[in-house]
Amino acid sequence: MSSHWFKLLSRGEDEVLQLVLSNLDFSTNTARHLTPLVESLKKHDKASALQEVKTIGDMETQADAMHIKAVETVSGGSFFGGIREDILELLETIDNIADAAKDSSRIFSQRDIPFETIDYLFKRDVASFIKTLLDTADDLKIAIQALAQRNAKAKIVELATKVERKEEEADEIRVSILDNLLRNEIKADPLDIILLKQFLEVADDVADSSEDASDVLLVLVVKGYT
Amino acid sequence: MVAFYSPIELVVILILACVFLAFVLGWNNSSLTTGNLSNLVTYTVAVALTLVGMLTGFLLEGSKMTHSVLGKLVQTPIGATEILIGTLVSLTLFLALTLTKIPVSLSNCVVGSFVGVALASKAVISSRSLIEILASWLIAPFFCLGVAILIYEVATRSEGSISLPTVSWINRLVLFAAVFYVSYSLGANNVGLILSFVIRTNVLKFSVGEELGIELAIYFGIASGTMLFGKSIAKVLGEKIVTLSQVKTVAAMLGAAFVTWILTQFSIPVSLTQVVLGGMLGAGSAKGPTVVNTRGLMTMIWRWAAITVLCTAAGYGIEYLLLKLY
Numbered sequence: 294m295s296s297h298w299f300k301l302l303s304r305g306e307d308e309v310l311q312l313v314l315s316n317l318d319f320s321t322n323t324a325r326h327l328t329p330l331v332e333s334l335k336k337h338d339k340a341s342a343l344q345e346v347k348t349i350g351d352m353e354t355q356a357d358a359m360h361i362k363a364v365e366t367v368s369g370g371s372f373f374g375g376i377r378e379d380i381l382e383l384l385e386t387i388d389n390i391a392d393a394a395k396d397s398s399r400i401f402s403q404r405d406i407p408f409e410t411i412d413y414l415f416k417r418d419v420a421s422f423i424k425t426l427l428d429t430a431d432d433l434k435i436a437i438q439a440l441a442q443r444n445a446k447a448k449i450v451e452l453a454t455k456v457e458r459k460e461e462e463a464d465e466i467r468v469s470i471l472d473n474l475l476r477n478e479i480k481a482d483p484l485d486i487i488l489l490k491q492f493l494e495v496a497d498d499v500a501d502s503s504e505d506a507s508d509v510l511l512v513l514v515v516k517g518y519t
Numbered sequence: 520m521v522a523f524y525s526p527i528e529l530v531v532i533l534i535l536a537c538v539f540l541a542f543v544l545g546w547n548n549s550s551l552t553t554g555n556l557s558n559l560v561t562y563t564v565a566v567a568l569t570l571v572g573m574l575t576g577f578l579l580e581g582s583k584m585t586h587s588v589l590g591k592l593v594q595t596p597i598g599a600t601e602i603l604i605g606t607l608v609s610l611t612l613f614l615a616l617t618l619t620k621i622p623v624s625l626s627n628c629v630v631g632s633f634v635g636v637a638l639a640s641k642a643v644i645s646s647r648s649l650i651e652i653l654a655s656w657l658i659a660p661f662f663c664l665g666v667a668i669l670i671y672e673v674a675t676r677s678e679g680s681i682s683l684p685t686v687s688w689i690n691r692l693v694l695f696a697a698v699f700y701v702s703y704s705l706g707a708n709n710v711g712l713i714l715s716f717v718i719r720t721n722v723l724k725f726s727v728g729e730e731l732g733i734e735l736a737i738y739f740g741i742a743s744g745t746m747l748f749g750k751s752i753a754k755v756l757g758e759k760i761v762t763l764s765q766v767k768t769v770a771a772m773l774g775a776a777f778v779t780w781i782l783t784q785f786s787i788p789v790s791l792t793q794v795v796l797g798g799m800l801g802a803g804s805a806k807g808p809t810v811v812n813t814r815g816l817m818t819m820i821w822r823w824a825a826i827t828v829l830c831t832a833a834g835y836g837i838e839y840l841l842l843k844l845y
Contacts (some may be wrong), residue, residue, distance in 0.1 A: 306684030373687045375765030440683045516764055517683045 305372040310441055312363045313383060317437060317506075319359055320390040321430040323352040324499045327423050330398055335415050337408045342401055349398045356391035360384055376517045379509055383437075386506040390430055393498030400492045410481040414489050417470040422493070425463040429500040432456045436510055449514050456507035463500040467493050529599045530723050534733060536606045537713050538740035540613065544625050544709055545744025547617040548791055551772075552698045552705075553745065568695065570742050572702025573710060577738060580703075580783055581711030587786040588633050588712065589719035592649060595642035599720045601838060606716050608632040608833045612826065623826060624790030625709050626656070631827040635834025639842065655787045659778050660797025667767075667774035667801035674766050690765050697772035704779035705791050706741075712788050713737055771798030793823065 330345035363384050367373070373380050436452035439445045471493055477486055524532065552572070553565040589602065609628040616623040630652055637644050678686050717733050718725070725733065775795040782789040796819070 306687045310684055372691070373684075375690070376687070443680055443682055445682060446679070513683065518678050518686060518766075 305370060307441065309367055309370070309372050309380060310437070312366060313380065313387065314434065314437055316356070316359050316363050316384055317387045317390075317430070317434055319352070319356050320387050320394075321427065321434065323349055323356055323391040324394040324430060325427060326352070327394055327398060327496060327499075328420070328427070330401070331419055331423055334401065334411050335420075337411075346398045346402045349394050353391045353395035356388060360388040373517075376513055379512050379516065383506055383509045383513070386502050386509060389502035389505070390499050393495055393502060397492050397495035397498075400488050400495070404485070404488055406485045406488060407481070409479060410485045410489065413477075413479050413481060414470070414474055417473050418466065419470060422463065422466040422470060423496065425459060425466055426496060426499040429456055429459040429463060429503040432459050433503040433506050436507055440510070440513070446514055446518060449510055453507035453510050457504050460500040460504040463497060467497050526599065526723055529603065530717070530720055533599065533603050533606060533720060534717055534736060536603065536610055537716055537733075538736050540606060540610045540625075541710060541713050541737045541740030542744040543610065543614050543617050544713070545741035545746075546748040547613070547623060547744075548625070548705060548709070551775075551791060551795055552701050565698070566746055568698055569702045569745055572699040573706035573741060573745075574738060576703035576706030576708075577710045577714075577734070578706075580707035580780075581714055581734070583783055583786055584708055584711030584788065585715040585718050587715060587788050588629060589715055591786060592630065592645055592652065593633055593637040593642050594645050595637075596719075596721055597637060597640060597642050600841070601636050601640050601642075602716050602720055604837050604841070605629070605633040605636045605834055608635070608830060608837060612830055612833065616826065621822060624792055624823060626652075626712070626788035626790045627823055627827040628830050629712060630788060631830025632834040635831040635836070636838045638831075639835045639838035651785075652787055655782055655789060656793065659782060659789055659794050660800075663771075663774045663778040663794040663797035664801030665774075666777055667770040667798040668804075670770040670773050671767060671802050674770065678766075690769060693769050693773070694765065697769055697776060700776035700780070701772050701791070701795075704776045704783060708779055708783040708789055709791065710737060710741055711783070767799075767802035770802040771795060774798035774801065790823075 326345050326349045330342055330349070333339075333341035333345060364381060367377060367380050367384070432452065433456050436449055436456060439449045439452055442448065471490060474486060474489055474493075477483070552569040553562065589597070609625070609632045612632075613623060613625060613628045634644060634649070636642075681689070714734060714737055717737075718730065772795070775791060775798040778794045778797075779789050779791055796816075800816075
């Protein structure tokens with residue numbers, strides 16, 4: 294039987310995979326708004342920053358709805374038998390990416406942190422931190438896409454390892470930013486420092502969730518194949 | 520007993536006993552099929568596939584088992600009373616063990632009981648056939664083990680060139696086919712064996728219509744057992760003895776179905792539970808770390824041997840007592 298027929302007959306499984314990818318796309322796009330948020334804060338543009346917080350919140354709500362729909366589809370179907378629970382786990386970790394974006398951005402709408410303190414945060418490369426977080430999620434997408442390819446076993450393991458390395462990279466940048474922030478040379482309000490620390494840690498969950506998802510991919514490879 | 524009942528009454532009791540035996544068989548064994556599909560389809564669909572498989576196997580190849588025990592193993596024609604005793608002993612022990620949720624073989628119970636009854640009634644037992652059956656019981660699980668490993672190896676070599684969604688789809692399709700094949704083999708071998716107890720009773724000559732009615736009654740028995748209770752034994756086998764992936768389950772099921780079907784062609788009563796266990800061990804040990812509950816496995820093997828001996832003793836004892844009393 295040609296690969297075309299295999300593709301046609303395994304359409305249900307392919308659709309589930311597409312569902313996972315579209316959920317990831319939406320979650321990552323939600324997290325992408327962290328970049329303009331940070332840029333607005335850097336430019337002291339409070340209104341734009343709050344607009345980004347709102348956009349992220351709205352998108353996260355949509356991501357949640359997509360997640361619920363995807364879970365219903367996967368649970369109700371007979372596809373990916375034996376690894377369906379792992380697909381659901383994958384969807385959950387993907388949803389956590391959008392959750393992390395929302396929870397981290399909300400900090401800026403909850404308290405009016407002085408720009409002096411925010412500038413102190415930006416003494417280190419926060420933009421690069423956010424970019425690494427998003428790169429982790431992008432690498433995860435490439436790894437998930439590999440599930441649909443032939444001879445993908447070794448490739449998925451390699452790509453999952455790449456996601457893990459990227460997550461470690463994000464961790465290192467975060468630690469470096471945090472080290473500077475906690476020195477608090479400008480004697481800022483400790484509560485503001487704590488909130489900015491929380492922003493970094495919660496935003497880091499974008500990479501952590503991507504890494505968790507890549508772990509699920511490894512489980513899928515182990516259980517899905519012989 | 521013949522003194523108490525007319526031939527017709529005796530045959531009716533025998534039919535009822537066979538229907539109930541089929542009911543317990545459905546209860547005990549068919550969960551091997553429905554249990555394996557529980558993750559893919561609803562229980563109703565799994566049961567429907569199982570029942571269609573059993574019916575097809577029973578109708579197409581069940582007749583191959585009608586001389587398996589009565590004729591080939593027990594060569595002297597024995598009376599309806601003896602057949603009834605053999606059936607009731609098999610039924611009682613099979614039911615008792617099923618109630619305790621112990622995977623038990625209908626073939627072990629039936630062969631043990633009828634050998635006991637035949638020995639007590641001084642009927643001729645074919646030593647060749649007996650050795651053939653005992654050897655098949657010993658060899659079949661190992662044969663199935665080999666077949667399962669072979670199927671698994673083929674699957675391993677083929678999957679490299681296809682994607683995970685396709686692997687998953689093929690697994691799903693093959694598992695459906697395997698479940699159907701297992702049900703088919705069960706219908707042909709075990710249900711066919713039960714049918715033989717009525718067909719081989721020489722007190723009445725059945726018309727084609729009556730024979731079909733008896734077949735349907737026995738099928739109704741196994742179908743009811745499957746529909747009402749088909750869940751627990753698969754868990755005992757699949758979860759407590761060996762833990763398997765879906766591909767390994769497919770290999771084990773296909774191997775078991777193939778071995779059962781092959782033995783049906785030689786009219787040898789076989790235990791599906793035993794060959795499935797062989798298949799599960801084969802698939803489980805084919806690659807990677809094997810998680811086998813050795814203690815549970817040894818207990819199960821020991822129990823199978825003990826049950827056969829117990830059935831022989833019970834069949835012999837009851838027939839001996841009846842002959843002494845009447």
